[in-house]
Amino acid sequence: MAQVTPNHAPQLEQDAHDPGLIRLSGTWTLKTALAAAEVLRGVPDTLTGIDATGIEKMDSAGVLQVLRVAHRADLGEDALQFRPDHQALVCTIEEVADDRPRPKRDFGVLAALERLGVSVHATGHNIKALCSFLGENLVKAARLVKEPRRFRLTATVHQMEQVGLDAVPLVALLSYLVGAVIAFLGSTILRDFGAEIYVVELVNIAFLREFAVLLTAIVLAGRTASAFTAQIGAMKAREEIDAMRTLGLDPIDLLVLPRLLALLVTLPLLTFIAMIAGLAGGITVGAFDLDIPPQMYIARMHETMEVRHMLVGLSKAPVFALVIGLIGCLEGLKVEGTAQSVGERTTSSVVQTISLVIIIDAFAALWFMHMDW
Incomplete structure (x- = not known):
């Protein structure tokens, strides 16, 4: 003692x-x-x-x-x-x-390779889950054709308002400013060669083919995909989705398909609005910085504009809409029931959506150029 x-x-x-x-x-x-x-x-x-x-x-x-x-x-x-x-x-x-000695973390080549392997495995798993989720939604959408009474018109219109109508001011403003910036940067180079008039072609091709749809998709990826994940994730945390299944209701029909349909309808429309706003930004810079009257700018645009450029841009919109909607809803359904999980899945949703949109756009641009479209 x-x-x-x-x-x-x-x-x-x-x-x-x-x-x-x-x-x-x-x-x-x-x-x-x-x-x-x-x-x-x-x-x-x-x-x-x-x-x-x-x-x-x-x-x-x-x-x-x-x-x-x-x-x-x-x-x-x-x-x-x-x-x-x-x-x-x-x-x-x-x-x-706790002052017990802790094992030292290995920051060498092996640790970097291990983290790389884990990331590649997780990416492959996410792609597999996304493809499976896409297939499930296609099956449920085909069932809607046979059984139209399952279609949730009210929910779809509500999502169209939130996804599309509420996003018009933001998409239009950003597109207008980016169009003006592209025109201004192009003019600083072309002015040295006395070719300021070719700013019209630069803005036309850039916005009709790439910037309009890409900018719209990125805005919706940050605005809409995160909202989808947070909304569905909060319902998952409160066990509302389990209650739906108990009542015999399909969460895909109630929560996912209305959001996907809303995106498929509104994203091409928002892309078209972004095209008009971007061209308006170019017209503004042409009038105030290049001394190109709006009438002359529009006439030059009418002479050089090709419909195929606009069709290339619009053809990407449905693909981006599917990517944004599928990832946003899938990450929401992966929430494990805590507020921390909702935040983590929301962040993951935005990162995955923006990354995949840019990757798809890059490959699509290369393919269209190779096909001479």
Whole structure:
């Protein structure tokens, strides 16, 4: 037994029936830290538990000393006993009290290859899940043709308003500004050659083929895909989707298909609006910076514009709509039931959607150029 000191100094004694159990008492504070350290020298090698309910007064220094002894002996939480009024302090100090050596993380080539392998495997798994989800939605959509009564018209129109109508000001403004920037940057180079008039062709081709649909898709990827994931994820966390299945309702019919149909309808329309806004930005720069009157700009645009450029841009819109809708809804259905999971899936939804949209657009641009379209 450790020597007992007066004035409520730290004390330690071994249990008579269980030599591995020690009982602490007295005052364990910063002022008595040296005495407490001396007392703790009497901790047996076969320590199995610590009973600190006899400690009258304790601060963070005392808690730290007790917890470090417990961690060195690899004691679990059930082997530690504290007074209820000390428990909050113990929980606060517990995270920093563990001074056991931690294994060093390997930041070498092997660790980088391991992370790369995990990322590739996760990407393959996500692509497989996305293809499976696409197939499931195609089957449910085909069933709607046979059974039109399953079609949720009200939900689809509501999603069209949120996805399409509410996004018109943002898409139009951004497209107008980007069109103006493209025209201005092109003019700074073409002016040196006295070819400012070719800014018209530059803006036309850039916006009709690429920028309008890509900018619209990126805006909806950040605005709509995240909203889909958060909405469906919140329902999953509140077990509303499980309740739907219990009632015999199909979440795909109720939640996913209306959103997909809304995107398939509104994204091409928003792309067309973005084309007009981008061309308007070019007209503005032509009028104020290049001294090209709007009438001349429009006449030049009419002479050089080819419908195939617009068709190339519009043909990408349904594909991007499917990507945005499928990933947004799929990530929402993957939510595990916590608020943290909702946030993680929402972030993942936006990152995956924007990345996949840009990748598809790059390959599509190369393919259309190779086909001379």
